[in-house]
Amino acid sequence: MRLRIQTSGKAEKGRLSAWIQAFRLHFVPPSFIPVTLAAAIAWARYSVFDPVAFVLVFAGVTVHHVGLNMLDDVLDYLHAVDRAWGDERNPYSGGSGVLTEGLLSVSQMRKGVIVCYTFTIGIWLYLGYDRGWPVAAIGAIGILSSIFYTAPPVKFAYRGFGELGLLVNFGPVLVLGSYYVQRGTLDTEPLVVSLVPGFLMWSMIVINEIPDYEEDRRSGKLNLVARFGREAGVVLYEAGLLCAFGIIAGSVFFGVAPFPALLGFAALPPALRSVRLLRNFYQDRLKMIPANLAIIKVYLISGVALIAGYLLHGFTG
Incomplete structure (x- = not known):
């Protein structure tokens, strides 16, 4: 009896670990940081903040991103994009690995996707009804884009x-x-400032495509790196960073964003480090892992710093 209990416990722990791996939580902040930034702008500039609505949006986009991660995993696996790398696997590219490693089945992942999207769509429908058609329209763009990122017939990530x-x-x-x-x-201000996390997300996806260059080309996933090569990927990565930090500086200089938004430059040192690492190791999927990790840090630091800048402006402005 004792042996069966221990075995069951290990199995449950293994399943939980597999699901956590499938969620790819390290890629989820690009969903909830923009939500928090938007709320910070609204509060700092106009003293407006609805905590219930904020929690609903925060929860919806976070769960949505988890569902998107699993959906991409399933579709890339079925399209033979992802494969098992063993000890040569870069943890920031090529999907979560739960399917290629046999930790979860396609059926299990599909059920996870359905749960996440059902939760997200429920919140979207409520907020669309409560806040009006612009919320419904913007939410529809986000949900449909996430589905057809890798789903046929659109598959715009492949094009x-x-x-x-x-x-x-x-x-x-x-x-x-x-x-x-x-x-x-x-308003204009949130539109302009939104390009900062947008361009950082551009850089994040580009750097994660570089290790998968050969596999993506073989499977027909012709993203920009697969189309133009790893060297072009390095340039595109740097361009995204340049645009992000340029927008921070420009928005403050032209009076669109408040002066404390310059706190976003706290992410510049790790950004420069990531560029140096990528230039040196873009041909080696393992040696460039620190560069993949660095862009996540850049995103987190810049996002939190921008939010802090707006909160500081709200308290002192």
Whole structure:
């Protein structure tokens, strides 16, 4: 009896670990940080904050991103994009690995996707009804884009539009939608500032495509890196960072964003480090892992710093 209990416990722990791996939580902040940034802008500029609506949006986009991660895993696996790498696997590219390693089945992952999207759509329908058609429209763009990122017949990630789609959805779509939920209108400032997380998301997806260059080309997933090569990927990565930090500086200089938004430059040192690492090791999927990790840190630091900047402005402005 004791042996069976221990075995069951290990099995349950193994399943839980597999699901956590499938969620790819390290890629989820690009969903909830823009939501928090939008709420911070609305509060700092107009003293508007609805905590219930914020929690609903925060929960909806977070669960949605988890569902998106699993959906992409399933479709890339079925399209023979992802494969098992063993000890040579870069944990920031090529999916979560739960399917290629046999930790979860396609059927289990599909059920997880259905649960996540059902939860997300429920919140979207409620907020669309409660806050009006702009929220419904913006939410529809986000949900449909996430589905057809890798799902046929669109599969825009396979056609060279995935990077742009992520820039738009994880920038303007998330920020403007969340801002509208808070304030009931759209403004120029959140649109401009939303391009910062948008371009950082561009860089994040580009650097994660570089280790998968050969596999993506073989499977027909012709993203920008697969189309133009690893060297072009390095340039595209740097361009995204340049645009993100340029927008922070420009928005403050031209009076669109408040001066404390310059706190976003706290992410510049790890950004420069990531560029140096990528330039040196873009041909080696294992040696470039620190660069993959660095862009996650850049995103987190810049996002939290921007939010802090707006909160500081709200308290002192």
